[in-house]
Amino acid sequence: MTHEHQHDGHSHSHPHDHDHEHPVTDTGAAVDLQIPDAELSPGELGRRSFLRRAGLLGVGAAAAAGMGALGGLGTGTAQARRPGGAGPGAPASLMWLAGDHHIHTQYSPDAQYLVSQQVGQGARYGLDWMVITDHGGAAHQKFDVEVTHADVVAARAQNARTLVFQGVEWNIPAAEHGTVFVAPGDGDVALLKEFEGSYDGSVKGATAPNAANEALARDGLAFLGTAVQQGRVADALMLANHPARKGLDSPHEIRGWRDTAPTIAVGMEGAPGHQAAAIPGPGHATNGRGYYDSSPSADSFAAYPRESYLTYGGFDWMTATVGGLWDSLLAEGKPWWITANSDSHQVYQDTFAPGPGVHATTGSRGAPVDTGAPIPSYGDFWPGYYSRTVVGATDFSYGAVMAGIRAGRMYVVHGGLIGGLSAQVTGGGAAPATLGGTTMVNGGNDVELQVDVQLARRPNQHGDVPRLRKVDVVVGSITGAAGDQDSFLAPDTTVTASYEVPANASGTFTIRHRFGRRRRPFYVRLRGSDGNRTAPGLLGAAVDPAGPAVDALGNADPWTDLWFYTNPIFVLPR
Amino acid sequence: MTLHHLGLDAGQRERADLEHLLARAGHLVVAAGLAVRLAGTHVVGTDERHWAGALELVGDRPDAGLVDRLAAQLPASVVLLPGGADGGAREAATQLRDRSAGRLVQFPGQDRLVGTVPADDVPRLSAVEQVVGLAGTATVGAALQTRGFVRPELSGGRIVLLVRPFVEDGTVAPFETEHPTPCCAAHDPRPVPGTAPVGG
Ligand SMILES: [Zn+2]
Ligand SMILES: [Zn+2]
Ligand SMILES: [Zn+2]
Numbered sequence: 001m002t003h004e005h006q007h008d009g010h011s012h013s014h015p016h017d018h019d020h021e022h023p024v025t026d027t028g029a030a031v032d033l034q035i036p037d038a039e040l041s042p043g044e045l046g047r048r049s050f051l052r053r054a055g056l057l058g059v060g061a062a063a064a065a066g067m068g069a070l071g072g073l074g075t076g077t078a079q080a081r082r083p084g085g086a087g088p089g090a091p092a093s094l095m096w097l098a099g100d101h102h103i104h105t106q107y108s109p110d111a112q113y114l115v116s117q118q119v120g121q122g123a124r125y126g127l128d129w130m131v132i133t134d135h136g137g138a139a140h141q142k143f144d145v146e147v148t149h150a151d152v153v154a155a156r157a158q159n160a161r162t163l164v165f166q167g168v169e170w171n172i173p174a175a176e177h178g179t180v181f182v183a184p185g186d187g188d189v190a191l192l193k194e195f196e197g198s199y200d201g202s203v204k205g206a207t208a209p210n211a212a213n214e215a216l217a218r219d220g221l222a223f224l225g226t227a228v229q230q231g232r233v234a235d236a237l238m239l240a241n242h243p244a245r246k247g248l249d250s251p252h253e254i255r256g257w258r259d260t261a262p263t264i265a266v267g268m269e270g271a272p273g274h275q276a277a278a279i280p281g282p283g284h285a286t287n288g289r290g291y292y293d294s295s296p297s298a299d300s301f302a303a304y305p306r307e308s309y310l311t312y313g314g315f316d317w318m319t320a321t322v323g324g325l326w327d328s329l330l331a332e333g334k335p336w337w338i339t340a341n342s343d344s345h346q347v348y349q350d351t352f353a354p355g356p357g358v359h360a361t362t363g364s365r366g367a368p369v370d371t372g373a374p375i376p377s378y379g380d381f382w383p384g385y386y387s388r389t390v391v392g393a394t395d396f397s398y399g400a401v402m403a404g405i406r407a408g409r410m411y412v413v414h415g416g417l418i419g420g421l422s423a424q425v426t427g428g429g430a431a432p433a434t435l436g437g438t439t440m441v442n443g444g445n446d447v448e449l450q451v452d453v454q455l456a457r458r459p460n461q462h463g464d465v466p467r468l469r470k471v472d473v474v475v476g477s478i479t480g481a482a483g484d485q486d487s488f489l490a491p492d493t494t495v496t497a498s499y500e501v502p503a504n505a506s507g508t509f510t511i512r513h514r515f516g517r518r519r520r521p522f523y524v525r526l527r528g529s530d531g532n533r534t535a536p537g538l539l540g541a542a543v544d545p546a547g548p549a550v551d552a553l554g555n556a557d558p559w560t561d562l563w564f565y566t567n568p569i570f571v572l573p574r
Numbered sequence: 575m576t577l578h579h580l581g582l583d584a585g586q587r588e589r590a591d592l593e594h595l596l597a598r599a600g601h602l603v604v605a606a607g608l609a610v611r612l613a614g615t616h617v618v619g620t621d622e623r624h625w626a627g628a629l630e631l632v633g634d635r636p637d638a639g640l641v642d643r644l645a646a647q648l649p650a651s652v653v654l655l656p657g658g659a660d661g662g663a664r665e666a667a668t669q670l671r672d673r674s675a676g677r678l679v680q681f682p683g684q685d686r687l688v689g690t691v692p693a694d695d696v697p698r699l700s701a702v703e704q705v706v707g708l709a710g711t712a713t714v715g716a717a718l719q720t721r722g723f724v725r726p727e728l729s730g731g732r733i734v735l736l737v738r739p740f741v742e743d744g745t746v747a748p749f750e751t752e753h754p755t756p757c758c759a760a761h762d763p764r765p766v767p768g769t770a771p772v773g774g
Contacts, residue, residue, distance in 0.1 A: 208587065210621050277755070285741065286721070291755040298587055298623045306736050306749055307709050535710050550709035552739035553747055 094392040094409070094434075096420060097401055099129035100383040101179045102169070102241055102273055102341035105151075107134040107144040109359040111345035112352060112368040115151035118344060118383060119164055125384030125461065129163035129391070129401045131181045136171050136200035143363025145193045163398055168192055169241065171201035172257075173220070174213035176248045177241040178265075179341075180224065183234035183398045191233050195223060209299045214253055221261035228263070235402045239339055240268035244308045244317045244325075245292050247300030251325060252485035258329070258336055266406050267336055270319035270326070270565055271414065272311070273343020274379045275386050278556035283377025289314055289556035291379060303486065307538055313529070313548025313563045314414055314556070318488075322474055322537045322544035327490035330523050330568050333478040337405070337436065337567045339389040340412035346378040347385075385461045386558060388413050390421075392434065408436020411566040416460030417530060418468055418564055423451045425524065425569045438570040443517065447571060449473065449524055451511040455501070462559040468505075469531030470546075473497040473513055478521035478570065494543045495527075515571070523568040530562040577611065578635055581658070581667030583626035584650040589615055592625040593679055595648055599629060600680070602647060606640050608633040612701070613680035614670040614728065618662035626662040628670035673728040677750070681726060681733065693718040693746060696735060703732045708749060711739050716746045723752035 103118050104111035115132055122130045132152055134140055145168075152166045166188060167181025180195065182188045197203060199220030206213040224236040238257070243249040249268075257265035272290035287293055292311045296302070312320035319326045319338050329336040346352075351374055355366030381387070392409035393400035404410065411421050424432040427448050428441020441447050456466045476493030499511050515524075529548070537544025548563060582599055586592045592615050600610045612630035617623055636654060645652040653663040655671060669675045683700025693705045693716040707713040719740055725748065726735045740747035 209623065280741070286747075286751050286753065287755065293751050294754040295750040296617070297589065298617050298625050300617075302617060302623075309749075310709060310738060312709070538709060550711065550739060552741060553751070555739075555741045 094394060094404075095396060096390050097128035097163075097393050097396070097404075098384065098388045098390050099127055099131075099163075099401065100341045100344075100387065100389065101131040101165075101167070101181065101239060101339060101405075102133050102269070102343045103130055103383050104134055104169070104343070104345045105132060105148070106355060106357070106365045106368065107140060107148055107359075107363060108169075108345065109135065109137075109139075109365070112354040112365055113344075114367060115148065115155050116158065117368075119155040119159055119162060121385075122383030123159045123162045125382055127162065127384035127388070128396070129165065129398075130383055131165040131167040131179060133167045133169040133179050133181070135169050135177075135202075136196050137202040139360050139363045140168070141193060141196040141200065141203055145189055145196070147363070149189045163396070163401060165398065166192065168196055168200075170196070170199070170220070170238070171203075171207065172240070172249075172253075173199065173201040173204065173206035173216040174209045174248075175201075175217060175240075175250075175253050176243055176245065179239045179241055180236065182236045183402055185234050187227075187232040191227055191236075195220065195227075199223065207299070209248070209250070209301075214256065217253070218256055218260040221257055221264050224264045225261045235399060236264055237402055237405060238265045239337075239405075240265075241341075241343070242272040242290065242292075242316065243268045244304070245272065245290070246294045247296050247304045247308060250301035250486060251328070251488050254325075254329070254336075255482065255485050258334060262335065263406060266408070267338055268318065268326075269316060269341060270338030270412055271315045271340040271387060271563075273341050273381075273387060274345075275314055275342075275414070275558040276348035276381050277379030278551060278554055279348065279379075279558065280555045281376045284379065285554040287379060288553055289551040289558065290316075292316075292551075293553060301486075304488075307550075311551045311556075312538075313533060313561050314551065314558055315548060315563065315565070317538075319565065320548050321539065322495055322547060323476075323490050323493040323539045325488035327474075327476050327493040328482065328487050330525070331476050331479050331490040331493065332481050333521060333523075333570060334481075335406075335408055335436070337408040337410055338412060338565060339405075339410065340387040340414065340565075341389060342381050342383045342385070342387050344380045344383055346375070347380050347382050348378045349374040349376055350378060351375065381461075386415055408567040409434060411435060411526075411564060413564040415462065415464075415466060415559055415562040416456055416458070417466045417562040418528065419454035419456050419458070421451070421453050421526075421564070421566065423449065423526060423566060423569065425449050425571055428571075428573075433569050433571075435567045435569060438572060440572045440574050442574055443519070445514070445517045447515045447518070449511065449513040449515070449569075451513070451526060453509040453511075453528070455506060455509055457506075460559070464559065466530055466562050468501045468509065468528055470501060471499045471509070471511060471526060471528040472544075472546075473499070473511075474525045474527060475515075476523055478523060478572070489539075495537075495545065495547075498546065518571070519573050521570070521572045523570045525568040526564075526566040528564045530560075533561045576633070576635065577671075578608075578631040578633075579655040579667040579671040580629045580631060580636070580641075580644075581626060581653045581655070581663035581665070581670075582628070582644070582648065582650045583618065583624075583662035583666065584648065585662070586625045589625050592627050595650060596627040596629070596679065599627065599644055599648060599650075602644055603629060603631060603636075603640070606636065606643075608636060608640075610680060611682060612670060612678055614666070614676040614678050616666035616669045616676035618665040618669075624662065626666035628666040628676070630670055669728060673731045673733060676728045677725045678728070678733065679725060684724065687718075687720050687724045688722055690717050690719050692716075693737065701733055702726045702735045704734045706734050706736050707746065708736055708738050711737060711746055712744075713737060713746060716744055719745055719747050721747060721752065723750070724748050725750045
């Protein structure tokens, strides 16, 4: 198989360095578990012990801290601070690559497009990377893994500027769906096929939320981790999709995935796809935005409130609630990142209908048929058209995108609300850390969040040049591993500042936010809005005075309710 | 008026199956001379959670023969509070009696909650005691578009109707929709939306 060698002109070597690199910084040795305790200086050992006590020293936290120490920020601002040891793959600068890890094709029973159509559209709408994720299931496992691979290889050849990953939308046993994808390589098809055959909830009849099925999900993630360790594939990742849609992903399951395979299970969709589903019009009257229009079943986690079944400014309740589930995970100081994707099955106002194939017996619906007239009942957008996950990658390669996702160097944007973003925490006598990173600061009061937002200059796909009205700074204490694995509250997390963007602002909007003297570990994340629809947060106006408003059934115009969210930066006072 | 609470558990994983069972149970109960005031669906069990049903009956206390007949004919485990063994049937009946959890598929005034009604009028028109707007949804003065499908919930000792914003400002709809978008897994494909050309 030679498909991984078709990106001539781009670096596609993947040093796979996320857990072998030894960043030479004042924090690197303490968090680098490759270095045994005995080889640390007393100071470093003290720091490592602190991190252990705080629950911050998992494999993922170590990787995150290592990447934070790389300090990449836009073009070249922070690179000079990276001391020495520039091994293979060391960044000259980060490139921010827009992508989508959740895309369906004719190989899903409820979708229709060719792989080449989806990849072509994503490339047209500016995506640098994409993951093909048809639904796992018996027919898919039997018929589709090889044919998808052939199509993906062809799509790579046709779109040299686009990284096309092969994955699957895993029916997580006992839970919701998740994207599983791998780095290209000789073992990828066999591995995906074995994984789906052994661990897909639909293939295995393991959808009920019982202990055995929950264990099967963790086993599947552990299987992927082992496969990477053994070199069967160069890399693999899992991200939970539409996590709150039906109340199926309980907090203890999410924590279980993360803690079982911290280098594999790294995050979830902060915003689901299907963002066109509740645009007013025929066939949409009782749709929720993102198709979030369900109610609890026997499989749902009973303690989730009814509010968790709704979306807020297009975002999933877990992410949209300041002080909610996502923050409760971050408050543990462990990595858990968010993304935003299209979940593209059938595109709003597209003219194509599914082909005549019988998926159950052939694995394919065949080529879609052009009806010649727009179909308004569809609820999705093309990849890249509305939702983007933007990853800070050290080079243009499959490995670098996966490493960037694992490091949490990501922000998500809807509808082209911003043109770009860089953020870092500086000061404290430490190397700066960017999104997903960790900085270990001294007791000084010069710890500062620096944000540069490139305001939108070009019209989005709706023809509007979006106007960013405000940027919120969300800060939460890091309190260590959760005592209650089913907790979904972070009582210390609030919007601590909100920066209004002047009406006449253009170019770059800059924030310099001082944290003052803080003795306890904390994290900071950002959220921005066009300001069109805001409401007090679900945990009260004192926590979030102007958060995203709940989306209406059948009337949620995604173009007039735009948000961006970043992943957090962890700040650990020494 | 004396109320009695009957629980039924056939170990069902699909709520639609339970609703069929409840309908059959209701017929048998009415044939025995009792009236069904409330019919509820309840999630019960711990590791193997599933659906169980409960009926609130009006009339003379049913005799043990009714419980046995229901158990044999449905079939299901059936309990009549305050008796009965621990299990899903008892759990469901207790949830209904205490208004602690579950949802109602039958309740007094259900036939009046059709079309569009003022949300403020719902407690006057029906057994619903309170209309609660989710996530800050305003209900005072709002128009409730029932869409012919109202499933109040039992919570905190009350019968409440949870609502969410719907289509126009000032309009709300019940939280629960009759036809939620199905899970799009391969074993449960979403029906393909109408592919007939609709306008340009
Ligand atoms: Zn899905
Ligand atoms: Zn999907
Ligand atoms: Zn689907």
